[in-house]
Amino acid sequence: MPATLLERPPRTDLDIRPMTGTCGVEVLGVDLAAGIDVDTVQLVRQLLAERGVVFFRDQQLTPESHKAFAQLFGPIVTNPVYDHVPGYPEIMPVVKEPHDKYNIGDTWHSDMSYMEEPPLGSILYAREIPPFGGDTLWTNMTAAYEALPDTMKKMLDGRRALHSDRFLTERLQERNAGRSTRLREDRVGKELSALHPVVRRHDESGAPALYVNYPFTWAFEGMSREESLPLLSQLVQHATRPEFCCRFRWQKGSLAFWDNRCTMHYACNDYQGYRREMHRITVAGQRPA
Numbered sequence: 001m002p003a004t005l006l007e008r009p010p011r012t013d014l015d016i017r018p019m020t021g022t023c024g025v026e027v028l029g030v031d032l033a034a035g036i037d038v039d040t041v042q043l044v045r046q047l048l049a050e051r052g053v054v055f056f057r058d059q060q061l062t063p064e065s066h067k068a069f070a071q072l073f074g075p076i077v078t079n080p081v082y083d084h085v086p087g088y089p090e091i092m093p094v095v096k097e098p099h100d101k102y103n104i105g106d107t108w109h110s111d112m113s114y115m116e117e118p119p120l121g122s123i124l125y126a127r128e129i130p131p132f133g134g135d136t137l138w139t140n141m142t143a144a145y146e147a148l149p150d151t152m153k154k155m156l157d158g159r160r161a162l163h164s165d166r167f168l169t170e171r172l173q174e175r176n177a178g179r180s181t182r183l184r185e186d187r188v189g190k191e192l193s194a195l196h197p198v199v200r201r202h203d204e205s206g207a208p209a210l211y212v213n214y215p216f217t218w219a220f221e222g223m224s225r226e227e228s229l230p231l232l233s234q235l236v237q238h239a240t241r242p243e244f245c246c247r248f249r250w251q252k253g254s255l256a257f258w259d260n261r262c263t264m265h266y267a268c269n270d271y272q273g274y275r276r277e278m279h280r281i282t283v284a285g286q287r288p289a
Contacts, residue, residue, distance in 0.1 A: 013029065014027055014028065014029045014030060014040075014043075015027070015028035015029050016028075016047075018051065019051075019055070019246040019248070020245070020246045021243070022051075022140045022143040022243065022244050022245075022246075023051060023052050023053065023138055023139060023140040023143070023244060023245055023246040023263075024051055024052065024053045024054075024055065024138060024246030024248065025047050025050075025051040025053075025054055025055070026054075026055045026056075026057065027043075027044070027047070027054055027055070027056055028056075028057060030056065031059070032056060032059050032061065032065065032069045032255065033059065033060055033061055033062070033065040035068070036069075036072070041072050041073070044073075044257065045073070045204060046204075048121065048257065048258070048259040049202055049204050049205040049207070049259065049262070050205070051140070052138055052139075052140040052141075052142070052258060052259055052262055052263040053138045053246070053248075053256055053257065053258035053259065053263060053265075054256070054257045054258075055248060055254065055255070055256050055257075056254070056255040056256075056257075057251065057253065057254055058251075058253050058254075059125070059253045059254070059255050060253060061125055061253075061255070063085065063087075063088045063091055063279070066091065066123070066125055066279060066281055067088075067090055067091070067281060069123065070090075070123050070281040070283055073120065073121065073283045074120055074283045074284050074285070075283070075284040076090045076281055076282065076283065076284070077112070077115075077119055077282040077283070077284045078090060079092045079112070079280075079282060080112075080115075080165075080192060081112075081165055081168055081169070081184060081192075082104075082181060082184065083181075083184055085279060090281055091279050091280070091281055092181075092279070092280045092281075092282070093181060093277065093278075093279060093280075094124065094181055094267075094276075094277070094278040094279070094280055095180045095181050095275075095276070095277045095278070096134075096179070096180060096181070096269075096271075096275065096276045097180045097275055098272075098273050098274055098275050100178055100179055100180050101178035101179075101272075102177075102178045102179050102269060103179070103181075103267055103269040103276075104179060104181050104267065105136075105265065105266065105267030106266070106267055106269050107214055107215050107266065108139070108213060108214055108236055108239075108240055108264045108265070108266045109213040109214065109215050109216060109264055109265070109266075110211070110213045110216070110260045110263065110264050110265075111260050111282060112216075112260070112282065113163045113194075113196065113211070113213060113216045113217070113260070114163040114164050114165040114192045114193055114194060114216050115192060115194060116194045117284065117285055117286050118163075118194075118196070118260060118261075118285055119260050119282045119283055119284060119285045120203075120259065120260065120261065120283045120284060120285035120286075121257055121258055121259050121260055121261075121282075121283045121285075122257070122258055122260060122280055122281070122282050122283070123255065123256070123257045123280065123281045123282075123283065124136075124255065124256045124257075124258075124278050124279070124280045125254075125255045125278060125279045125280075126250045126251065126252055126253060126254045126255070126277075126278055127252070127277045127278060127279060128252065128275055128276060128277040129250045129251065129252055129276055130271035130274030130275065130276050131274065132271065133268060133270040133271030133274070134250055134267075134268060134270070134271045134274075134276050135247050135248060135249050135250065135268045135270075136247075136248050136250070136256065136265055136266065136267050136268065137245055137246070137247045137248075137265060137266045137268070138245065138246055138248070138258055138263050138264070138265045138266075139239055139240050139244045139245045139263060139264050139265075140244050140245075140262065140263060141209040141210040141211065141239055141244075141262050141263055141264060142202070142207050142208070142209040142262045143243075143244045144209075144210050144238060144239035144241075144244045145199060145208050145209050145210045147238075147244070148210075148238070153199075156198045156199050156210075157199065158197075159197070159198045159199075159220060159221065160195045160196060160197055160198060160220070160221040161195070161196060161197075161198050161211075161212060161217050161218075161219065161220045161221060161228075162193060162194075162195055162217075162218045162219050162220075162221065163193060163194055163195075163196055163216045163217055163218060164191055164192070164193040164216065164218040165191060165192045165193070165216065166191055166193075166218065167215040167216060167218075168215075169190070169191060193218070195221060196211055197211060198210070198211060198212055198220070199211065200261060200262075202261055202262055203261065203285070203286065207262070209261065209262040210235060210239055211261070212232060212235050212236065212239075213236065213264050214232065214233070214236050217232055220232070236264075239264065240264070240266075260285070261285065
């Protein structure tokens with residue numbers, strides 16, 4: 001097998017630090033606002049495929065430079081469910097005010113997997129953070145798949161599942177209560193859904209990864225939601241074992257770029273009484289084959 005990036009001689013101009021044994025990597029020594037060259041773009045792509053999520057610290061991004069970085073990896077997707085930053089339809093605000101009871105992203109999920117062409121990745125930039133709390137966790141779904149028993153792999157081979165946004169839109173008023181990042185009111189009764197393989201091969205690395213998540217994977221093909229929940233819960237519980245995960249403590253100016261094709265993530269809601277503001281841009285992908 002070809003060596004991974006982390007097994008090759010390191011680049012001397014960048015400091016690349018794995019977060020855990022399986023998930024996440026920090027890339028230090030790069031100024032994203034100044035632009036990055038083609039080699040660095042390729043490096044980030046390869047690290048995304050291998051580690052699931054790439055972190056950068058101490059960045060000074062305007063909305064325009066945030067967009068410019070995202071466009072190096074593909075077209076930007078406007079979020080169909082949530083509102084956007086005023087004047088920037090490409091940027092989704094992820095805000096929790098001191099008086100809010102709830103945040104968003106408070107369950108293990110992969111962004112927008114209910115789309116026919118779910119996104120390649122999400123790029124989240126920290127503009128204001130609380131003095132403590134508000135960490136985000138990611139899990140590497142490639143590592144989770146590799147650790148499954150062979151009998152489970154055979155059972156999942158060729159199986160598809162229906163992904164839907166009804167977890168959000170059927171509970172719109174409930175989901176908007178106590179949250180400053182709000183779902184669009186015009187989404188009521190306009191379900192987005194798509195069938196995707198349960199085991200998805202990565203578009204670039206070809207590695208198989210579990211492609212399920214609790215809120216948006218609604219049911220396995222040919223099964224009801226109720227019939228699907230035991231297997232879905234088992235797979236999510238397996239995939240979120242600590243050995244497949246990393247946890248990131250945000251600082252102002254931190255940026256996380258994660259691969260939605262081979263990760264899930266979870267946003268901690270443990271900073272009541274403090275404000276947290278993040279900006280998210282989503283990069284387009286393609287329908288899983």
